[in-house]
Every structure is written in C-alpha cells, then in structure tokens.
Amino acid sequence: MTALKLTANRSGHLDETLDATQKKVVGVQAPEEVRRYLGAFPAYAPTPLVELPDLAASLGVGQIAIKDESPRYGLCSFKALGGAYAVARLVHRFLEDRLGRAVDPAEMLGDECKALASEMTVSCATDGNHGRSVAAGAQMFGCRCVIFLHAGVSAGRERAIAGFGAEIRRTDGNYDQSVAEATETAEREGWTTVSDFSWPGYEEIPGLVMQGYTLMLDEIFAQSEAPFTHIFVQGGVGGLAAVVAGYFLDRMGKDRPKVVVVEPDLANCLQLSAQANERVSMEPGRSTVMAMLECYEPSLVAWGILEKSADYYVAIPDDHAIEAMRLLAKPIGSDRPLEIGESGGSGLGGLMAVMADSKARETLGLGPSARILLLGTEGATDPELYKSLIEGQPFSQPEAHA
Numbered sequence: 544m545t546a547l548k549l550t551a552n553r554s555g556h557l558d559e560t561l562d563a564t565q566k567k568v569v570g571v572q573a574p575e576e577v578r579r580y581l582g583a584f585p586a587y588a589p590t591p592l593v594e595l596p597d598l599a600a601s602l603g604v605g606q607i608a609i610k611d612e613s614p615r616y617g618l619c620s621f622k623a624l625g626g627a628y629a630v631a632r633l634v635h636r637f638l639e640d641r642l643g644r645a646v647d648p649a650e651m652l653g654d655e656c657k658a659l660a661s662e663m664t665v666s667c668a669t670d671g672n673h674g675r676s677v678a679a680g681a682q683m684f685g686c687r688c689v690i691f692l693h694a695g696v697s698a699g700r701e702r703a704i705a706g707f708g709a710e711i712r713r714t715d716g717n718y719d720q721s722v723a724e725a726t727e728t729a730e731r732e733g734w735t736t737v738s739d740f741s742w743p744g745y746e747e748i749p750g751l752v753m754q755g756y757t758l759m760l761d762e763i764f765a766q767s768e769a770p771f772t773h774i775f776v777q778g779g780v781g782g783l784a785a786v787v788a789g790y791f792l793d794r795m796g797k798d799r800p801k802v803v804v805v806e807p808d809l810a811n812c813l814q815l816s817a818q819a820n821e822r823v824s825m826e827p828g829r830s831t832v833m834a835m836l837e838c839y840e841p842s843l844v845a846w847g848i849l850e851k852s853a854d855y856y857v858a859i860p861d862d863h864a865i866e867a868m869r870l871l872a873k874p875i876g877s878d879r880p881l882e883i884g885e886s887g888g889s890g891l892g893g894l895m896a897v898m899a900d901s902k903a904r905e906t907l908g909l910g911p912s913a914r915i916l917l918l919g920t921e922g923a924t925d926p927e928l929y930k931s932l933i934e935g936q937p938f939s940q941p942e943a944h945a
C-alpha cells in the first residue's frame with residue numbers, strides 16, 4: 544500500500560483577501576444575491592446538517608457533521624443550486640431586455656415569460672449532476688436545452704437528464720472533450736453555454752453557477768451549533784471546493800477551519816496543480832467510481848479562489864469512496880443512515896484515509912478536539928449503481944475513453 548500523499552498549499556496566496564469578483568462569486572454577500580431570485584424556485588428548502596457522533600468516536604475525532612444534499616430540489620445533489628440558478632439569471636436578463644422592464648423572478652414561471660424564453664437554448668457538457676440541474680432549470684423557465692454526455696456517463700444518469708425534456712448528445716472521449724464539443728456547437732448554433740467549468744474568457748457564467756452553491760454555506764452557518772475546525776470537501780473541477788473554502792475565508796479570515804480538498808487518485812488535477820503551483824491538466828487514465836469527480840483540469844475561476852483558501856489536497860482510491868458510502872448507509876451505533884452516492888461520500892473517504900495515516904493526522908491536527916464538516920454532495924443519483932455498490936458488487940473500471 545502506498546503512503547498517503549498530503550499536498551500543502553504553498554502558493555504564497557494562502558489567506559489573501561478575495562478580490563471583488565471573487566467576493567461576488569463566493570463571498571459572504573453572495574447568498575443574499577442568490578436569495579433575491581428564490582421567487583423563481585418555489586420548491587426551495589434548506590437541506591439537513593446531520594451530526595454523526597458515533598462515526599466521530601470510531602474515527603477518533605470530536606465531532607462530525609455532514610450536510611445531506613440528497614433531498615436538494617428533488618434533484619439529489621447540491622448541483623441543483625448552481626446550474627438551475629445560472630439558467631434563471633440568464634433567462635431573467637434576457638426577459639428584462641426583451642420586455643424593457645423589471646421582471647420579478649416569480650414571474651418567470653408564468654406563460655408570458657416562458658413563451659419568450661422558448662427562443663433561448665441553453666447547453667452544457669456534464670458528468671451528470673450539473674446537466675441535470677441545467678435541464679431542470681431550462682424546463683422550469685421554458686427554454687430549450689441540449690446536454691452533451693461523454694461515453695462514461697451512465698444510462699441511468701442520461702435518463703434522469705432526458706426526463707427534464709433535454710435533448711441528449713453523446714460525444715466521444717472524456718469529460719474535457721465533451722466540454723470542448725459542447726462549446727463549439729453552442730458557438731456555431733448561437734446557444735448559451737451554461738458550464739460549471741471556467742477557462743480564460745469564460746468566467747461569468749461558471750461564476751454564477753458557483754454563486755448558486757453559496758446558499759448551502761449560508762444554511763450551514765445557520766444550522767451548526769459550534770464552529771468547525773476542519774472541512775473535507777471533494778473536488779472535481781474545483782468549483783464546490785472553491786465555494787466552501789472561499790466562503791469560509793471571506794467570513795472568518797484566518798480563524799477559518801482548515802480545508803482539505805479530496806479527489807480520486809485517478810483524477811487528481813487539483814492536487815497536481817497545487818504541487819506544480821499553477822493550474823495544470825493531467826492525462827486521463829482509468830475511470831473512477833467517483834464519476835462526478837472525474838475531471839482532468841481545474842476550473843479557472845475556482846483555481847484562483849482555491850489558491851487563497853484551500854489548505855491541503857489529498858487523493859483517495861476508489862475503495863475508500865465505496866467504504867465511505869457504505870459507512871454512511873449502514874452507520875455505526877445510533878447514527879442516522881444516509882443515502883449518499885459515490886462522489887458524495889468521498890470527503891469522508893478522505894478523512895478516513897488521513898485518520899489512518901499518523902503523519903497526515905498530525906500535520907492536520909486531527910484528534911478528539913476536532914469538529915469536522917463533510918459535504919454529502921449527492922444522494923443515489925444513479926440508483927442501480929448505488930444499490931450494487933452498497934450490496935458489495937465490485938465496480939468495473941472501463942479503460943480510458945478514447
């Protein structure tokens with residue numbers, strides 16, 4: 544077994560104040576901006592923050608609380624907060640331009656606005672959850688939606704997205720290649736790309752997606768009875784981790800908890816970027832069971848925030864993520880059982896890996912006085928896969944997509 548590799552942020556920007564654009568995206572005021580549009584989301588309700596005392600005791604830490612995103616808007620993941628919100632903001636802007644007047648967000652659900660919005664097409668590439676959110680938003684507000692899926696996205700996830708009336712286009716290659724194809728097609732067709740991944744020249748819309756996630760942080764502060772000392776947050780392109788770390792930095796400065804970003808060891812582009820001290824992409828290898836985290840290049844907007852706010856990076860093998868899911872589903876002692884999917888439980892997989900490594904544990908100062916925040920970012924977003932993994936079926940790893 545290879546030793547756990549914990550990579551410290553040595554960018555020289557750690558704890559620097561967020562700039563004005565970053566504050567708008569993830570700062571303490573960001574959730575207020577999101578709340579202004581909640582009229583367009585009548586189904587909004589906070590998700591639970593669940594304390595897991597028996598799990599904490601078994602791992603040798605003081606307390607663990609997990610934000611359970613499985614019920615979020617019936618879409619089963621925190622991503623419901625981002626893509627659909629960005630679609631709402633873009634449709635809202637379009638409607639105000641066309642109508643030449645202010646539009647109350649709740650009006651967007653009415654026939655007049657929906658008829659106008661039908662002229663718009665939104666599109667994106669996705670591993671699953673982001674596309675589901677964009678498709679749900681498009682359906683709610685009446686615009687056309689085209690979603691690009693790479694070969695590794697399961698049929699179950701495709702069905703869930705198509706269920707919101709989105710047109711599905713399958714692409715060759717991996718996630719990054721599907722992003723490129725989605726973007727080229729959207730430019731050619733005059734569609735609006737609503738991506739959670741950002742690159743030079745494409746920053747505003749991914750920033751809106753991330754701003755949408757901040758509502759979850761606002762809820763956590765309202766729900767938690769005691770401050771956290773550590774956060775283990777999973778990373779794909781880094782958007783979620785940047786929101787979590789950036790929001791805590793902006794709200795608490797140097798008193799904030801230590802943030803550890805957890806990635807699959809098969810797709811650890813954030814950790815590799817931290818090692819290189821710049822945003823780098825990596826070569827795709829085998830697929831990981833943590834399908835939503837299978838990303839090979841950090842998002843630009845996210846990376847700029849992570850340089851200032853994420854303390855450590857750690858990468859875990861698939862079996863840790865599966866073990867974490869099982870532990871959440873069939874908990875120790877009298878902890879509450881939680882239905883958290885493969886990518887959603889990987890923060891716990893990272894915590895378990897660190898607790899099993901005395902050097903890493905010591906570096907992070909993890910022990911009986913630690914209070915840890917985990918983000919259970921998805922439920923059983925692919926119910927068949929979830930069931931088979933919980934029941935002990937092995938995950939078959941396909942070769943890299945061509």
Ligand SMILES: Cc1ncc(COP(=O)(O)O)c(C=O)c1O
Pocket residue numbers: 620621622670672673739777778779780781782783784835836838886887920921
């Ligand atoms: C369930 C889940 N957790 C975590 C992430 C990671 O988010 P990001 O790609 O913004 O790093 C994703 C991304 O799709 C996700 O679906």
